[in-house]
Amino acid sequence: MAISGTEREEFEKQLEAYVGIDIGLEDQGRDPVNAAMVRHWCEAMGDGCGAYTDPVQAAASVHGELVAPPTMLQAWILGGVSMASGESDPRDKQKELHRLFDSKGFTGVVATNTEQEYTRYLKMGDEICAKTVIESISEQKATGLGIGYFINTRTTFRDQNDEEVGWLTFRVLKFEIAEASASSSDESSVTPSRPQRLKPALGHDNAWWWDCVEKDELAIQRCSSCHALRHPPRPMCGECQASDWDFVFSTGQGTIYSFVVIRHPEVPGYTYPLVVAVVELEEGTRFVGNVLDIDPAEVEVGMSVQASIELVDDEMKLPVFRRAQ
Amino acid sequence: MPTTLKDEAAIVGIGETEYSKNSGRSELALAAEACRAAIADAGLTPADIDGMTTFTMDNTDEIEVARAVGVGDLTFFSRTPHGGGAAIGVMHQAVMAVATGSAKAVVVYRALNGRSGARYSEGVSGGPTTSDLIHWSWYMPSGLMTPASWVAMVTQRYMHETGCTSEDLAEVCIAQREHAIKNPRAFFHGKPLTLEEHQAARHIVEPLRLYDCCQETDGGAACVVVSPEMARDLPNPPALIRAVAQGAGAHQESMTSFYRPTMTDLPEVDLSARQCWEISGLTADDIDAAVIYDAFSSIVLWQLESYGFCKKGEAADFIRDGALRLGGRLPTNTHGGQLSEAYVHGMNGVNEGVRLIRGTSTSQPAKNEHVLVTAGVGVPTSGMILGQA
Numbered sequence: 239m240a241i242s243g244t245e246r247e248e249f250e251k252q253l254e255a256y257v258g259i260d261i262g263l264e265d266q267g268r269d270p271v272n273a274a275m276v277r278h279w280c281e282a283m284g285d286g287c288g289a290y291t292d293p294v295q296a297a298a299s300v301h302g303e304l305v306a307p308p309t310m311l312q313a314w315i316l317g318g319v320s321m322a323s324g325e326s327d328p329r330d331k332q333k334e335l336h337r338l339f340d341s342k343g344f345t346g347v348v349a350t351n352t353e354q355e356y357t358r359y360l361k362m363g364d365e366i367c368a369k370t371v372i373e374s375i376s377e378q379k380a381t382g383l384g385i386g387y388f389i390n391t392r393t394t395f396r397d398q399n400d401e402e403v404g405w406l407t408f409r410v411l412k413f414e415i416a417e418a419s420a421s422s423s424d425e426s427s428v429t430p431s432r433p434q435r436l437k438p439a440l441g442h443d444n445a446w447w448w449d450c451v452e453k454d455e456l457a458i459q460r461c462s463s464c465h466a467l468r469h470p471p472r473p474m475c476g477e478c479q480a481s482d483w484d485f486v487f488s489t490g491q492g493t494i495y496s497f498v499v500i501r502h503p504e505v506p507g508y509t510y511p512l513v514v515a516v517v518e519l520e521e522g523t524r525f526v527g528n529v530l531d532i533d534p535a536e537v538e539v540g541m542s543v544q545a546s547i548e549l550v551d552d553e554m555k556l557p558v559f560r561r562a563q
Numbered sequence: 564m565p566t567t568l569k570d571e572a573a574i575v576g577i578g579e580t581e582y583s584k585n586s587g588r589s590e591l592a593l594a595a596e597a598c599r600a601a602i603a604d605a606g607l608t609p610a611d612i613d614g615m616t617t618f619t620m621d622n623t624d625e626i627e628v629a630r631a632v633g634v635g636d637l638t639f640f641s642r643t644p645h646g647g648g649a650a651i652g653v654m655h656q657a658v659m660a661v662a663t664g665s666a667k668a669v670v671v672y673r674a675l676n677g678r679s680g681a682r683y684s685e686g687v688s689g690g691p692t693t694s695d696l697i698h699w700s701w702y703m704p705s706g707l708m709t710p711a712s713w714v715a716m717v718t719q720r721y722m723h724e725t726g727c728t729s730e731d732l733a734e735v736c737i738a739q740r741e742h743a744i745k746n747p748r749a750f751f752h753g754k755p756l757t758l759e760e761h762q763a764a765r766h767i768v769e770p771l772r773l774y775d776c777c778q779e780t781d782g783g784a785a786c787v788v789v790s791p792e793m794a795r796d797l798p799n800p801p802a803l804i805r806a807v808a809q810g811a812g813a814h815q816e817s818m819t820s821f822y823r824p825t826m827t828d829l830p831e832v833d834l835s836a837r838q839c840w841e842i843s844g845l846t847a848d849d850i851d852a853a854v855i856y857d858a859f860s861s862i863v864l865w866q867l868e869s870y871g872f873c874k875k876g877e878a879a880d881f882i883r884d885g886a887l888r889l890g891g892r893l894p895t896n897t898h899g900g901q902l903s904e905a906y907v908h909g910m911n912g913v914n915e916g917v918r919l920i921r922g923t924s925t926s927q928p929a930k931n932e933h934v935l936v937t938a939g940v941g942v943p944t945s946g947m948i949l950g951q952a
Contacts, residue, residue, distance in 0.1 A: 436708070438700030469822065470701045496720035496826060499769035500712050503684060508706045511769075516716060516821045524822050528705050534769070539723045556704050 241342055249342055253375050261332040261370045265315040271364040276306050301359060308356040311395055311404050314366040339412040344386055346413040356404040365398040386413025433506035434551045443473050454547045456488040456557045458523050469523040490545030492517040495524060499534040507551060513537055517559055529559045569842050571662035573794040573801035576605025576787035577914040582748060582905030585679040586781035594623045594674035595631035597783035605787040606798040607668060614639035614666030616656045618649045618673055639666035645817055647858055647939025650909025651947045655807045657788035673910040674783030682779050684709055702819060711776050713818040714941060715768040718861040721827045722770060729770060731879035733761040735860040736774045736902055738887035742926040743899025750778055751903040775860040777901035784910035802920040805950040806842035810834030811943035818941045832869035835946040843948045847871040852919050852928045853893055853935040854912040857900040862940035889926050897926040909938050916949050
């Protein structure tokens with residue numbers, strides 16, 4: 239369990255003290271920007287751009303000389319193999335912060351995203367150094383990996399003239415690793431899956447209808463007494479108050495009575511813009527569903543559509559409509 | 564015992580918090596501040612209050628607010644369902660309580676962290692399996708789960724049937740923004756809106772664009788309802804409640820009444836309107852200004868029709884020449900409305916109705932004998948007529 243109460247309050251106060259501080263280390267590139275490291279990088283990355291590796295092509299390019307790939311920026315200041323040794327400089331405030339998280343049970347760490355901006359191309363001989371600041375620490379978040387905090391750092395890169403040549407932000411999640419569940423064979427509990435659509439809540443009054451959908455049928459409830467059709471289903475006939483009912487299957491043919499094109503907000507599991515229509519089925523009842531495979535600008539009231547029942551994500555079948563042929 | 568609710572109660576105090584995007588405090592704090600301000604404005608003390616009412620969607624219990632504000636014994640407390648449809652339903656509750664003697668002084672309140680807390684724009688999702696959740700389950704799988712999407716569906720059909728255009732909707736937004744410009748409480752205070760800006764703004768759910776949708780606001784609003792007799796001894800000019808009524812219509816769903824023979828018929832609004840006129844003995848011609856519930860621009864048009872300011876389907880023509888603006892036939896949402904002042908579920912509109920009667924609106928029409936105040940559309944709803952005592 240994640241810490242709570244006053245322990246959490248005190249911990250978060252300790253965290254606040256780290257926000258905005260320089261991590262205390264100035265990283266100076268061990269080597270000036272040089273053709274050998276650029277060539278190794280380009281070979282490893284599969285980047286064949288002549289301006290990086292071929293002096294002749296580079297001379298003819300807009301650069302007029304060899305330059306380094308911009309995305310290589312951080313490579314110039316990384317510590318090399320010693321970074322993996324686990325030993326760290328005692329002055330490193332970032333490591334200190336991570337140890338503080340570790341001590342409260344947030345031992346997991348995962349890099350989540352980075353943004354970079356490059357001010358200019360680096361040339362052979364440029365000498366690069368970098369400073370890193372802890373920019374922010376999020377409030378406690380419940381994530382798919384577990385409860386934790388996001389730490390944002392910003393590294394600014396400068397050249398031998400103390401001019402900024404680019405920056406990089408880096409975000410990591412320090413989280414409490416969820417205890418392995420007893421039934422570790424249940425892979426679905428640990429395998430992240432893509433988001434799915436919201437599923438219907440099922441109860442006495444609607445589960446039967448969704449059962450029909452599973453069998454690829456679009457059902458319409460019918461009063462057993464007066465035979466009036468009704469949708470959405472409900473337990474009593476509004477016309478004659480009879481409680482008995484059965485159902486018929488719709489042909490799925492209908493016309494669009496009204497529709498919308500949803501653009502905001504974008505909910506995970508759905509594809510936008512999302513067309514949703516109220517369709518008047520030929521049986522006379524209306525049904526709300528998506529209209530697929532059509533430019534939203536072409537949808538109009540009165541358009542003939544045909545329903546089919548399809549998987550709309552990995553898990554759920556739903557009646558959807560397309561323009562009738 | 565009265566046989567109608569005509570002139571049985573008056574609003575004598577109004578109060579509200581600031582309206583913001585991040586209140587930095589609890590909804591209870593907002594409710595308590597709004598109630599305290601309303602009670603003070605009424606010239607009363609918390610000990611005078613013996614009734615409290617709010618929305619079912621309010622997260623703060625009456626007794627929590629009562630404890631916070633220092634209200635003692637309560638002989639009446641109640642809740643009204645259906646989101647913004649309750650905006651005048653709560654007034655109906657208060658008037659009934661006062662008219663029947665169930666309470667002498669009722670505080671009506673609504674407070675929400677609508678932006679920094681739970682945001683309605685994020686839509687409906689899980690929860691216990693109630694009939695309400697089964698209802699939403701007909702729409703969630705297809706992605707139709709926000710108020711904008713539900714109202715857009717009816718708006719599309721309305722535009723198809725009447726020829727109303729997005730430019731017509733813009734006139735509602737622009738007229739209200741003209742009012743908000745002068746209202747320091749309004750989020751859009753001092754910020755005009757042009758037709759070009761309205762049309763250039765992104766669609767939220769077609770056919771509704773950004774400015775056709777109300778804001779999300781942190782804030783609270785409250786008012787105090789007492790008998791007309793008690794009102795006479797209090798400092799502010801009372802806003803007499805000439806009529807108040809609720810209405811739910813045939814084939815009513817909450818926001819998704821898509822299955823009516825004619826989707827654009829709004830029998831619940833017609834029903835609230837009919838009762839308001841019957842109880843008050845007034846007609847639309849007697850109304851000098853209005854606070855018309857505006858979660859979305861299009862619903863203002865429909866209510867103008869239901870309340871008889873114009874014929875069905877002709878609201879766009881009615882407003883085209885500035886009827887909603889100051890100096891027009893029906894200055895409407897003179898605070899800027901929920902589009903441009905704040906979204907406090909219509910309770911800020913109740914307070915603006917009182918200001919119109921008092922003559923203290925920042926966009927005050929010259930004539931202010933009778934003011935219409937309405938509630939949410941697409942849900943069971945409510946309306947009231949305020950008048951000068």
